Amino acid sequence: METNPERDPENPSEAEHPKIATELSRNLTLLQVTMMGVGMMIGAGVFLGVGNAVRIAGPGGVILTFALNAVIALFTAMSYAELSSAVPRAGGAYNFARIAFGKGTSFLAGWMEWFASSVAGSLYAVTFALYTVHYFTQLGIIQATGFKLVLVEKGVAILIASFFVYINYRGASETGTMGAIFTLGQTVTLAFIALVGIGTAISDPARLANFQPFLPNGWDKLLITMGFTYVAFEGFEVIAQAGDETIEPRRNLPKAMMYSIVIVMFTYVGVAFASIVGVKDVGQPAWIWIGNYGGKGFGEAISRLIPSYGSVLVTITVICASTSALNATIYSATRASYALGRDRMLPAVLSRLHPKRRTPYMALLSTGGLVIVVAAFLPTIDVASSASMMFLFLFFLVNLCVIRIRRQMADEMTYGFVMPLFPIPPIAAILIQAVLAVYLVHMSPIAWVVGPMWVLSGLIIYHLYSKHRAIRTEDEIVVIREEPIPSKGEYRILISVANPANAIALAMNCYRFCQAKGASTEVEVINMVNIPPLLPLSEASKYTQAGEEAITQAMLYLAPRYAFGSTIRYCRNFARCIISAAAERKADLLIMGWQGHRRQGFSLGSTVDPVLERATCNIAVFKDCRQHKYMNVLVPYAGGPNATFSLETASIMVDKDEGRVVVLHVASPGKPTQDIDAFLDETVPQLNASRSLFEPKYVIARDRFKILLEEAEQHDLVVIGATRDPVFRQRVMGSLPEELARNCKKPLIMVKAKHPIKSFIKRWM
Amino acid sequence: MNIWELLTTFDILLGIVLTAISLCAVVFLTMWSRSIIERIHARPQSSHREIQKEIINGNKS
Numbered sequence: 001m002e003t004n005p006e007r008d009p010e011n012p013s014e015a016e017h018p019k020i021a022t023e024l025s026r027n028l029t030l031l032q033v034t035m036m037g038v039g040m041m042i043g044a045g046v047f048l049g050v051g052n053a054v055r056i057a058g059p060g061g062v063i064l065t066f067a068l069n070a071v072i073a074l075f076t077a078m079s080y081a082e083l084s085s086a087v088p089r090a091g092g093a094y095n096f097a098r099i100a101f102g103k104g105t106s107f108l109a110g111w112m113e114w115f116a117s118s119v120a121g122s123l124y125a126v127t128f129a130l131y132t133v134h135y136f137t138q139l140g141i142i143q144a145t146g147f148k149l150v151l152v153e154k155g156v157a158i159l160i161a162s163f164f165v166y167i168n169y170r171g172a173s174e175t176g177t178m179g180a181i182f183t184l185g186q187t188v189t190l191a192f193i194a195l196v197g198i199g200t201a202i203s204d205p206a207r208l209a210n211f212q213p214f215l216p217n218g219w220d221k222l223l224i225t226m227g228f229t230y231v232a233f234e235g236f237e238v239i240a241q242a243g244d245e246t247i248e249p250r251r252n253l254p255k256a257m258m259y260s261i262v263i264v265m266f267t268y269v270g271v272a273f274a275s276i277v278g279v280k281d282v283g284q285p286a287w288i289w290i291g292n293y294g295g296k297g298f299g300e301a302i303s304r305l306i307p308s309y310g311s312v313l314v315t316i317t318v319i320c321a322s323t324s325a326l327n328a329t330i331y332s333a334t335r336a337s338y339a340l341g342r343d344r345m346l347p348a349v350l351s352r353l354h355p356k357r358r359t360p361y362m363a364l365l366s367t368g369g370l371v372i373v374v375a376a377f378l379p380t381i382d383v384a385s386s387a388s389m390m391f392l393f394l395f396f397l398v399n400l401c402v403i404r405i406r407r408q409m410a411d412e413m414t415y416g417f418v419m420p421l422f423p424i425p426p427i428a429a430i431l432i433q434a435v436l437a438v439y440l441v442h443m444s445p446i447a448w449v450v451g452p453m454w455v456l457s458g459l460i461i462y463h464l465y466s467k468h469r470a471i472r473t474e475d476e477i478v479v480i481r482e483e484p485i486p487s488k489g490e491y492r493i494l495i496s497v498a499n500p501a502n503a504i505a506l507a508m509n510c511y512r513f514c515q516a517k518g519a520s521t522e523v524e525v526i527n528m529v530n531i532p533p534l535l536p537l538s539e540a541s542k543y544t545q546a547g548e549e550a551i552t553q554a555m556l557y558l559a560p561r562y563a564f565g566s567t568i569r570y571c572r573n574f575a576r577c578i579i580s581a582a583a584e585r586k587a588d589l590l591i592m593g594w595q596g597h598r599r600q601g602f603s604l605g606s607t608v609d610p611v612l613e614r615a616t617c618n619i620a621v622f623k624d625c626r627q628h629k630y631m632n633v634l635v636p637y638a639g640g641p642n643a644t645f646s647l648e649t650a651s652i653m654v655d656k657d658e659g660r661v662v663v664l665h666v667a668s669p670g671k672p673t674q675d676i677d678a679f680l681d682e683t684v685p686q687l688n689a690s691r692s693l694f695e696p697k698y699v700i701a702r703d704r705f706k707i708l709l710e711e712a713e714q715h716d717l718v719v720i721g722a723t724r725d726p727v728f729r730q731r732v733m734g735s736l737p738e739e740l741a742r743n744c745k746k747p748l749i750m751v752k753a754k755h756p757i758k759s760f761i762k763r764w765m
Numbered sequence: 766m767n768i769w770e771l772l773t774t775f776d777i778l779l780g781i782v783l784t785a786i787s788l789c790a791v792v793f794l795t796m797w798s799r800s801i802i803e804r805i806h807a808r809p810q811s812s813h814r815e816i817q818k819e820i821i822n823g824n825k826s
Binding site: 060063064067068070071074078081085211212213214215250251254255258259261262265266269415416417418419420 | 774776777780783784787788790791792794795797798799801802805806
């Protein structure tokens with residue numbers, strides 16, 4: 001948790017570059033971003049992957065591998081789509097993690113994104129060089145051998161990487177156009193190969209015998225092939241990076257992610273089918289023949305399918321695929337490092353934009369350097385396996401982010417897309433990707449060495465540099481002033497006060513709870529500063545006066561008798577601030593006031609609704625409770641999980657000498673009634689109150705709401721448990737407690753009891 | 766051999782069914798997502814709750 005309200009003064013780097021003066025240029029169309037995604041997916045990996053997958057999983061296994069991977073990838077793509085539609089900014093997973101988990105996790109996400117995309121770029125540059133040089137060697141244009149040949153290949157790899165660094169420097173539009181041209185070329189070629197395969201199978205059905213045995217090595221081998229080909233679906237990452245540069249990003253980014261998965265899935269399944277049926281009369285089963293060629297199996301199979309020009313076609317396609325993938329990965333890695341620089345996680349120089357072209361040229365330069373160094377000097381294939389591993393980590397993290405943001409911050413988001421069937425897709429993706437990551441070890445143990453080393457270096461950089469310099473974002477909770485209670489006593493109450501007017505009433509009611517809970521009770525008051533929009537956080541201290549007065553009022557009332565603490569915080573969303581403080585302070589009870597106003601779209605209010613829904617402690621919301629004595633307290637009872645806490649609250653609020661608590665159950669005609677006496681006999685002994693204080697009352701009526709409202713008018717306080725329905729269901733179906741709270745003219749307390757298991761899950765989610 | 770002869774073993778049958786289900790699932794989820802996107806963008810600046818409400822109501826009707 002941050003403790004300093006100032007943004008600028010202690011952040012010299014920001015002072016030097018106070019605000020990014022220009023924005024990235026927004027001119028990428030739906031077609032361009034879709035093609036960038038497709039281009040990144042259909043890299044060289046799939047061509048190498050087909051042969052190897054056939055060897056391990058067999059002829060049917062390779063097709064199943066791509067089909068099943070597409071489903072899993074779509075689940076993660078839906079998470080990316082939902083988050084990108086809500087946060088359409090350069091940075092992708094880095095941005096999502098920043099909002100969901102804070103700056104530490106987000107730095108690691110950005111750091112991994114940068115590395116994974118850069119190394120993938122190196123792999124594509126090297127693949128381009130290998131195929132091009134091999135092709136020219138076959139034509140006799142290049143005659144080098146041995147070490148000279150390696151030097152030529154490295155030189156070509158550096159040249160092509162430099163060329164695409166220049167294309168990216170020219171601007172997003174040029175990058176998108178170039179990517180779209182290459183990707184369209186390769187996709188059309190692959191679709192042609194797939195169609196030839198289908199046509200061949202129709203004209204010569206005997207070739208379908210190549211699919212027997214369908215899965216010669218068993219079903220379990222599917223997991224291995226799915227593990228190492230899954231990264232061939234990673235293109236939605238580059239689409240997420242294009243948030244700042246896409247036209248209508250909230251609509252186009254999610255669409256582009258979905259469309260790219262569909263295009264790629266049919267392409268992969270089609271070419272895998274074509275490669276199987278392409279082989280005939282080779283003296284052994286087709287899958288063994290293709291598998292024996294390993295990474296070259298696809299090319300050899302297509303050469304058999306189209307003998308006259310299949311080899312040339314494959315070479316051209318691989319060259320197109322590796323260049324479009326190289327283009328997309330350089331773009332993606334550049335945006336990842338740009339985002340890190342923009343938020344000062346890495347030096348601000350990375351966020352500099354070219355004044356004319358609006359491209360992050362310094363981030364591009366550093367990314368280009370990384371791509372070239374890895375391509376020229378490191379064993380790219382091994383390092384690329386680590387990149388695959390890191391992409392899996394990233395996807396894992398993004399799926400966690402989508403769940404956490406929906407649970408905790410959905411009110412603050414403006415979504416352009418919400419995934420159907422939530423939370424099944426992200427949970428399924430997390431579980432299946434964990435299995436695939438484990439199986440990836442079988443293919444490349446080195447991935448488990450290089451990957452953690454990169455993460456470790458990121459952790460060191462974060463703790464030495466980024467942690468102290470990162471700019472706070474508007475989504476963060478900032479502690480402006482704080483006087484905490486040092487140790488946790490037996491019972492801790494957190495009171496949320498908005499202004500001096502409600503502070504005394506809440507303190508007075510809190511005092512009753514303190515008396516009931518004993519002398520070791522602690523009270524902490526929280527006030528949220530309301531800073532006008534567009535003002536920087538450094539102005540927050542000018543708006544703390546009302547909060548300080550409110551805290552003083554509460555302190556005068558409570559501090560003489562009980563341990564007292566206070567905190568003033570700023571957050572764009574008050575509810576999140578209160579929920580976070582309650583969890584952080586391990587509060588047993590949260591007390592807050594409600595004025596009775598309601599915003600459209602909410603049951604009780606934009607602050608009270610989320611707090612009741614998500615806070616992990618007992619909650620008591622007070623409406624108009626300003627009296628010193630309550631003689632007649634009404635507790636509507638329906639046997640829910642909040643009944644015991646309602647009764648306890650009523651017993652604390654009522655005058656114990658002369659007052660009474662009426663426990664009312666309104667049953668519909670013909671329906672069984674609750675046994676109030678049994679409930680009271682069981683509960684009252686735990687409450688330190690006399691049984692004679694409570695009176696059961698039964699009413700049978702069709703209109704329960706009308707009876708409750710009439711009964712409420714005859715009492716001077718109503719204590720009612722909050723509904724158990726999710727908020728959106730309340731909005732659709734309606735909810736009796738909230739309806740009563742809105743219409744009741746008498747003082748009212750709405751309570752919600754902590755549910756141990758749900759609270760535990762919420763804390764972690 | 767023709768396609769009917771191919772469908773004689775359990776592995777092949779199950780494999781074809783799984784492949785078909787996967788392809789259909791991806792297309793169906795994509796079309797569903799697309800309809801959600803269009804519905805959301807029919808109303809500018811919708812909040813999450815409004816979208817949820819609208820999707821639930823839409824599914825009922």
